[in-house]
Amino acid sequence: MNYSELEPLWYKDAVIYQLHVKSFFDSNDDGYGDFPGLMQKLDYLQELGVDTIWLLPFYPSPLRDDGYDIADYEGINPVYGDRKDFRNFVREAHNRGLKVITELVINHTSDQHPWFDASRKAPPGSSKRDFYVWSDTDTKYQDARIIFLDSEKSNWTWDPIAKQYYWHRFFHHQPDLNFDNPNVRRAIIKIMKFWLDLGVDGMRLDAIPYLIEREGTNCENLPDTHAILKEMRKVLDEEYPNRIFLAEANQWPTEVIQYFGNSDECHMAFHFPVMPRIYLAVHQEDRHPITEILRQTPDIPYDCQWAMFLRNHDELTLEMVTDDERDYMYNAYAHDPMMRINLGIRRRLAPLLDYSRDKIKLLNSILFSMPGTPIVYYGDEIGMGENIFLGDRHGVRTPMQWNGDRNAGFSKALFAKLYSAPIMDPVTGYQAINVEAQNLDPSSLLNWMRSVIKLRKQHKVFGRGTLEILYPENRKILAYKRSFEGETVLVVANLSRYPQSVSLDLPDYAGVTPIEMFGLVPFHPITEEKYTLTLAGHSFYWLQLATNKVSPFAETAPLALKSVESQSIYVVDTVSSINTLLTSPFKKILENRIIPQFIRGQRWFGKKSKNVTSTKVNDWIDLSASTGLQSGMLVLEIHYSDGEMDLYNMFVALEIESQDSDAQALPSKAPAIIAELTDKDRKAILYDALDNEKFNAGILSYITEDKRIRGQVGFVESFKLPAFEVISAKGELASPVKRVESEQSNSSIIYGNRFILKLFRHLEPGLNPDYEISRYLTETSPFSQVPAAAGVLGYTNPRLATLYTLGLLQEYVQNQGDAWSYTVAEFRRYYERCSTKATLLSKMTPPAVPLSELVNIEPPEEVFELLGVYIKDAAKLGARTAEMHIALGKPSDLTAFQPEPISRNELIDISSTMRYDVVKVFKLLEQKVRTAEPDLVNSIKSLLLYRPKVVDLLDRLATINEELTKIRCHGDYHLGQVLYSGGDFFILDFEGEPSKPLELRIAKQTPLKDVAGMVRSFSYASYASLFLFTHNRAEDLEAFLPWAKACEAWSSASFLKGYLQAMEGSSLVPSDRSDFFRALLPFMIDKAFYEIFYEVNNRPDWLRVPVSSVLEYLKAGAFYSEEY
Template identity: 45%
Template sequence: MEREEDPLWYKDAVIYQLHVKTFFDSNGDGIGDFTGLISKLDYLQELGVTALWLLPFYPSPGRDDGYDISDYHNVHPDVGDMADFHRFINEAHRRGLRVITELVINHTSDQHPWFQAARRAPSGSAKRDYYVWSGDNTKYSGARSIFTDTEGSNWQWDEEAQAYYWHRFFYHQPDLNFDNPHVFNAIMHVMRFWLDAGVDGMRLDAMPYLCEREGTNCENLPETHAVIRRMRAELDAHYPDRMLLAEANQWPEDVREYFGDGDECHMAFHFPLMPRMYMAIAREDRHPIVEIMEQTPDIPENCQWAVFLRNHDELTLEMVTDRERDYLHQTYAVDPQARLHLGIRRRLSPLLENDRHRIELMNLLLMSMPGSPIVYYGDEIGMGDDLQLGDRNGVRTPMQWLGGANGGFSTADPEQLFLPPIADPVYGFAAVNVERQRRNAYSLLNWTKRVIAIRKAHRTFGRGTLRFLRPGNRKILAYLREYEGETILCVANLARVPQAVELDLSQYKGRVPAELMGRSAFPPIDVLPYQLTLSGHGFYAFRLATDVMAPAWHEERQVLPDLAVLVLVDSGWGTLAGDHAENGPRNQLMAERARTQLEREILPGFFRSQPWFANRTDVEKFELGETHEWVIERGGWLLAIVILTLANGEKYRYAMPLALAWEDEGESRLTTLLPATLAKVRRRARLGVLFDAFWDDAFCQAVISNMEAGLSLAFERGQVRFHGTSAFPGIFREGNAMNVTRTVSERGRLLVNMGDRLILKGYRWLLAGVHPELEMSRFLTEKTNFTHIAQLAGTVEYVNAEGECSTLAILERYAENQGSAWAHAQDYLARYLDDCRTRQMRPIDARHAVYTALAKTLGLRTAEFHQALARPDPAGAFGMEPVTPGDIAEWVSNMRAQMDLMYTLLQAELPRLPEAARAAAQDLLAARPRFYRRMTRAAVADMDAMKARCHGDYNLRQVWLSNNDFLITNYGGGLERAWRERRWKHTPLRDVAGMLFSFSEAAAAALAHVTAEYPDAGPALREQTDNWQALATDAFFKSYRRAMKEHPLFPSSPATVETLVTLFLVEKTVAAASHALAQQLATVDIPMRQLIRLMRPKR
């Protein structure tokens, strides 16, 4: 994977900080080296980081772990040579990894040739002036001493030079003199040397201290910024895609100056944020983080903060108040050994007492705050530290790869290692190592990979704005990140115990919070405060989405809007039914006005807001047709038919049962009914609402009671007939308390669940004739022994004056299930692919044994379903018939029409197709004549086959998993087809092809979901999904064929089976390609490539 050519690459970077000598030893000398680092680049690529920050690897006496440089133009022989470095750069870039190195220009080692020449050169000479000298040690007295515990002064006497030299750090690190132009030129030569070698970025160490002036604190001086601007100008002129990172341990307003006007450093560390993140968790209060971020000034558009939790130095506490420093010492460094200079020398995990919840929370805060995050090597596995090692060495121990000798870092004897590895029982390499965590899907390592992938998938984290919310609960930190139309809400519980919070998100009303870690949809946002509960140290990151559906289980609870008000002038339904007997002449006009208002204003708006209504734009008129008032002891309803008149004069009829609810019966109920409310109503002083009666529990129970009794209701010009089937007895008892819930199906149909015993489905569009789903359900329930369906328990039908019958509702027995087979497949593949990605597994058939067993069961149930539908039927609606040449010709003709449409779309969209799809499109266009020839051969083929009623829209979404078995649902054909077509007989192999195609869809959807977060994993995971698909389809089809082998419905000729299955697979794939082209989907290449494979001649 080549690195992305983006001059602002550092704004989206996830940086991994490492020391070459600590990472991996390739030659067994006890010291890590570049060759060892190269061998571990695949690990770093797999981790997901995008840039590597290398600590100094130059020749050095090693008195400050490499920051005391004695040769700027070479590699320390302990870690390799320049050839090794060049090979490392090439290998890193080949994997898309940027490389950041150290440019330590404030000082050198006192062993550097420049200093050795300077101390010997005459005072005032150019060579002497490479460094800062003085005859006494009182100059620059306003400058503080940084290492107060080891360095009493910033001046050091040199016997050979007979003068004091200036050092802001250790005495053996003399500061360079940037007032000498030769020094600047020499440093520019160093910078160009490493940039020419391929380095992508340079960390400028100790930048605030470059220049000195009397009467100042010698920090952040204008002269220092002038030096940086000259360096940046050189960089921009010759290396436009490179980056400078300033190390300035200062307050935000001072660090801001190191960005200049976008003409100094590209990046700078945000030192004050880091200790305040620890403080916020310790105090369980968001104030430290909010305060420092709100004090942080805006920076130029082309600049970026660098944020971190830990690094190679102590956890610096310079940029906190004395009181805050005392608090952090008392909280995180009770042991005096853990303190160094003004900071704490501990790694992340020991700092947080190895508390996984706090470790995860801190990392999530890091990844979601403004800036580019830096991960310190070993923190991704929770490495510990060794306080017995001096200075900062306790956090610079060897990387722990294995549980064996030396933690897998080196094959040298332990006493030869540059530092001993951690060996204690908690953090030692036997307990904490890469190999062990790679195999554990729930390890900190694999969790970190996922978090980094999410961070990379959303540029908003690196480039977006930050806005804090201020809920009443101060233990909750909530903030919004926004960029180019994407809004991400982050909510963190800083407390160790669970917390609840209410957030004002009203400006995002209607958006669905889609949680990024688990990819779960939460209930949509409304005008009311949004409530969340979080576990101790819990964290949520939500994309506030406009393209995600609310959870299926969510029931809308809304404030009653400003609806039209209907005035009812009678005590019953006469106002709307047109019966004004009790109104008298005085109220006749008001009743007619209410009816007109209902037809012209209320019904159009209500219909167009309902998921069951195909929102046609050519409806010219809505009017009430026949109405019938149905009154029983428990309530009264108006059974109405609404007539829609189209622009062409065609009329459609819809069933619309209506009910009334009143405020004095409970205002909360009116809010519950809002999704089904047509209008407000007033009857004198009494207020209420008019709503869809399917939302009235009493109405639904009355419907079921009438089914049981087999009653009918007479209309003026027709009747409603209720009928119970043989499956009805014993499943309903009137008066029994039931928990009634309602959901909307994928097809937009309202489903009323009566106490997990019955499902009432209402049909709105009244079409003359037997409803295909009802007809098939009744046949399977009453005429066959096939039980793997939701059995039909009852029906409601409307019969008009001409005797034409239309279905109003059906009642099915509730069947316990675990959701659709599609959802199960997606969940299964998500878990499996996550395991594959984290454990780098190869495809092995045995891993899918449980799933293939399910696929075999599905194949068996599909065969039994088809055999049941093929049973003899005296009425002729079911049973078998021979497939005729006319049938085959018609199937091929339909296929050809669909293919014509696809090719028309393909030629129109070709210039706009993604690069990945264009090659497949060209192949598809070139293969067009071959496709048509093959279809022509199929049209004239002599096929010995039978046909019968089939499902018509068979796929994993129409099958429900139930106790390791399956229920087949929604039979009767696709909703886009006319009723007459949905009752046609067909070869069952059309259903089989639909299911085979559904398995391929499931594999593609699961792969797309994972590769959206982990694009680099695509090729390896595609091999896994291809393997799963092959196993699932093979298990399904072989099981189906075995069960159907002796049945006359199944063709005896293997060639016929192959021809028909291929034909209908092509049909499904062509439809998918047409949809992808019409919607301009990024995944358009998938169905095109599948089509090419399908039409490839078999060998």
């Protein structure tokens, strides 16, 4: 490992895994784990996500204290291996990016150490005798406490050979070294350098508060102890940069911080007092134990770090709690005296928490989100149990449970030879709880631990951020914020076993949409009011408090409710009505100041990148009589600096302060406020009328009246269509009337479970194709899988003799969301299944045949096992797509819908247009390749080499044998334009690509363009779900790419199979399969190159999706059997 290139503060972002070599894996079947065995399991640790391994003592030892009684500091206990094995282990760990921390037990040795043997035999006063602390009496240092009261009566023990007492702070067989002797300090530094030379990345300094003894003190935390640590640190920094010391000092935080010094002693130190208080807080269902100890924890130097843990190899120490707290902990967690040892509890994490998965996840969520570096004790990631009937602390040091085979898969030795029996009880025994079983279960604790570890590692805020504790009224809720370099994470944990609601004061984040970090799910936005959350029992949230910028992989975020504050309150002559307002001088202020600012914050305004030079209210129509509110529609003329002009509509309402109200009567309509007004008598607000339920209900009533309302220039007209009565006859209109918040270029209003009104905000002359096609498929050529067209709103400008479509009323289809969301969710579950069934990849990989042949192959049962019912759903969507095209392709008396053959010259024109667009994208890629990410450069270079072949394939469109037909098509067909409803699909949004002019969107074209759009959508869905699945495990992305390709291939083939079967006998597409795929390929390439153009300019991280797809398409025989 090149330590000079290592991030100096790497330990702040680390996740440490603590293990004992003897407990992990036995490679030679002698009953003991060893270094070769540990080396075989490094891949497991890498997959877990940890990046640092902390090894318990592995030195030669009589093992009376499980290795902390060291007999040779520079040796390896033979049962664990030898130095060569250790060097190999360190090398392999480093090759995987794993660091290694070992124990430097410097306070004491075993009484079997050669140093002690020499010391006890040397004459008093000699250098060898002074290697340890000797006395003629046992009365010195009486103020020092006895740590192990269970087994030791004194800190002095008589040695019959030396004929003196020797000092020991722990067991009597562990004599303390004498650090007043310079030879001892030199010897310890020599040992330190020995292991650092072997590649160790850090050292845990065991029991360092007790290095020095002084009369009249408690012999803990003495100044001379710190002088020794500074001496060791100086050597470390000078000769071994970027290695670390981890201090074990079981003291109060105000004393522990001394071991950081001025960043010249230890880099890290354990935070012992916080650990038992986490358990206290959960059992008491009160945050106080945690918040109080954190409040009392002093700040530490920036380059120092706390080490946090829930359990480890020792007892759950209760030294740093009050007597009352200790009694409570014993009663709550160690009712059986066998569970207690010294001043602590000898139990593992899972049994301490009654094996409750929710409590285990809750405590880990606190561990991984608190300030400090988290430490995971081996086996806790799978919920291993304990054996309290084993002596000392051996009950939490049993063999790792790898599988349900003999000896838990830890060793093939005879059971009697094992250093310890594995856990074998029916609840937590190795046959019930083991790595292999949990690997196969996507919802297992092990897989959850992998996700939380990887999520933490992606956000430096957890290891380096500041802490701000929140104090909501509900004391059962623990809440705090972590902040670092512009990122803030809100952690909210329910310490109660019952559901809880909490209200948090977050005024500084008003307008922000919190993102739940595990699923990238947007929560409702924060407002100036208290932010309310509801949590299930023992649950938690990690919420990223970023601005309303949602990951491209997440579902669409709801509309932010941040107040739009006016620069000022506008004074007008009167606020009596919409008409008086728009005929007053205020109209100029509205046009010049207010509207330009307001529209930039609206999602329906699609030209935010353009410079608006002026806006004008071209016309307004008073809708007050129809809606029962002072309201109207404005026709806005918006001019840009490039000379272009657009028309938009805006619905406004006026709310006037009540004359007889004692208090201000204006409601809070923060997201919709356009302007605040006042005259000499009262105040008013002008706001977006679509936020008012009464206004929206009035619009529906107006549509039913087939009525015309005149404005200043033109008029608005409404017509109900024949389907309106049919839909209305199904029952009463259900409440509520609701505006759809996730709107984009249009605005939509849902009327109970009967109707949905889509309002087209950008006005274009002519009939909107969504209205045209929806009505055609409702009345003329019925297709049941579109929402029926029930009514229409139009605006006419007589001066220009121009009609504009304002809105389309359709039947509301009960649904489970759009097909994009459904598909991404299903594909994400697919990847979760794949993660536990890696051996099925070969079965899942499609055979190496052209797509034209793959559609005829029945997928193997493994495809159905992993993709589930989605394979059949994709085929059904293909069939519905074909049925749509057949309905649109029937002979018609309407010229706009009459199918027409595509002439050879038209095909040449189509391929020429495609070629022009593709050449433009190739030029863009030539520039992009210079700045692309390294892993993308080779793909772009490969694609650039294919330029002649791409052009040739596009030109071949004109050589198709069978005649192609053009019809009215969807025009912008992808999974987001389809609703998933009860196992079936409804197709909607027939506007075409919004960026294209209307004349192109209503033009007839081959159905193959719709087919290509949907197949490309499957490609994007497979990758979007993969990005979601790996967002906490980015290092797994490459490994899952073959699964993504298989997912895309089988779902696309299933869709095409369903489409082709339903199109049997239709002349709309080539009946010959080879011709069909030969004709489809150019449209696939054209669509993919459009995506490349878009991604280069908008989402460079997604560029690999269309680039890799095109490279796949260009492989010889990818689409049809002939070479191309």
